[in-house]
Amino acid sequence: MSSMPNGGDSRKMSKGRRSSLSVEEGSESLLMKGPWTAAEDAILTEYVRKHGEGNWNAVQKHSGLARCGKSCRLRWANHLRPDLRKGAFTPEEEDRIIDLHSRIGNKWARMAAELPGRTDNEIKNFWNTRVKRMQRADLPIYPPHIYLRALSDNQESLDVGTVKNESGQHDDPSQTDNFDIPDLEFKNYKIHQGLSYAPAIFDIPESNMFEQPSVSSRSYNAMSPMHPRKRFREADVLYDSSFDGYISSAVPLFDQHDYYTSEKVSDHPRFSSPCDLILDTGQFHCYNFPGSHATRNGNTSSSTSITGAMKSELPSLQYLEDQQGVWGMPTSPLPSLESVDTLIQSPPTDPARSDPLSPRSSGLLDAIIWESKNLKGSNSNSLKQTAGNCISNEAIKSSTLNPRMTECDEQWELDSPLDHGITDRSVPQFPPAYCSRNKKMLSKIDPTRPDAVFEFGWFGNSTEYSEDQTVLRDALDALLRDDFRG
DNA sequence: AACGACTCCAACCGCCACGTA
DNA sequence: TTACGTGGCGGTTGGAGTCGT
Known part of the structure; x- marks a missing residue:
């Protein structure tokens, strides 16, 4: 190992x-x-x-x-247990763990089920050690190809999800036991797939939602050394067994194994600061950790604020209770902590904004709209139109997502300096109500997750999403190609 | 050699889900 | 329906070894 x-x-x-x-x-x-x-x-x-x-x-x-x-x-x-595999993890096992973690988060038992002879405790220890090491080296937890895969998965989920939604049928009715998706919700889902948070919605794997057991259950049956009585908690669905396929194709010339060792990464002269690669694009805030001074002054020696974020270690497809709806729908664009701090330091005056955290008042819409504006620098008219569309839509109202834009928020948006032009787009801005309501949640989200960029809701509204994602994909691809082929 | 920082990992803890009386 | 026992899971702790100064 x-x-x-x-x-x-x-x-x-x-x-x-x-x-x-x-x-x-x-x-x-x-x-x-x-x-x-x-x-x-x-x-x-x-x-x-x-x-x-x-x-x-x-x-x-x-x-x-x-x-x-x-x-x-x-x-x-x-x-x-006699079937335990002793000794260090093989590089293949390490790859597997990293991939699994990017998909399911801290589901150690689930990972152990995918790694015959390995225990959840071993995997957990390996991961925690890895996280610490990467933090210390100011490196991203996940290798670039994981981020690319997350990007790719989101696009694929978007495409597939659309088809599935239109069909409106589960592939296998018997598989609906765990995820009985009401038609109404289904329609809402379709209706809003084009909104700015669509990528986050589709971050929920379609296989999870529609054909959840078809792959994973077979996988477990075939591979899992898990005790028969061992059970998975609900929604702990491993949704994708495609690991073997993508990893070699995403970044073909990149030695993924080398990446996983901080020593080798540190030796890689052009990959010493992944953050820097992307920071300037204005699209992808940073690989860096929140609170790291690296994002502020270029000094990469400190990561004192990492702890909070890393403790959350949320799985990419599992979300905090207070940020998800009935579908486990991610509802939380994630600003940088700096931006949150900024806003927290200037608390809104409207008492309505002090609503406790609630799935029904996540303020996501505020953030989405704001973010969309932020990203595209669009004028306030289009934003108000977007907001109007979202708010007036019954589907949105009927979902637990139910983002509410308070009058104060709307006013704040109208009055926002962002309306007059944004010069520093490296620091996402969010409405006060959003930050106020989601202070706790924001502090928990792990921006080091490969698909956190989608949870951020980096992409704009419906028409912007594809375009922005393409831009981001191209940028990432180009950057990685330059860096690892160069 | 001494010391401190770091790493590894076994074991504990609290919470939760499930089964059953 | 409720209470209780059991087992599973994820988070955390802290002892011991390693490494660098």
């Missing part, structure tokens, strides 16, 4: 978490805590051999092992 060039494996075999065992009062007897001993392992192994997995609380009773059921299960699952 690139993150453990040497020494790591030999070390982990002998040490425990605690230097000494602790004892805790249990309900019936003393329960041990801390590292497991070989004797305990033997007892547990023998117990499972005789009785099988499950009923972990009975282990203590029947075997005399002074461990709680949870601890037994964990020990078995992470260390004693």
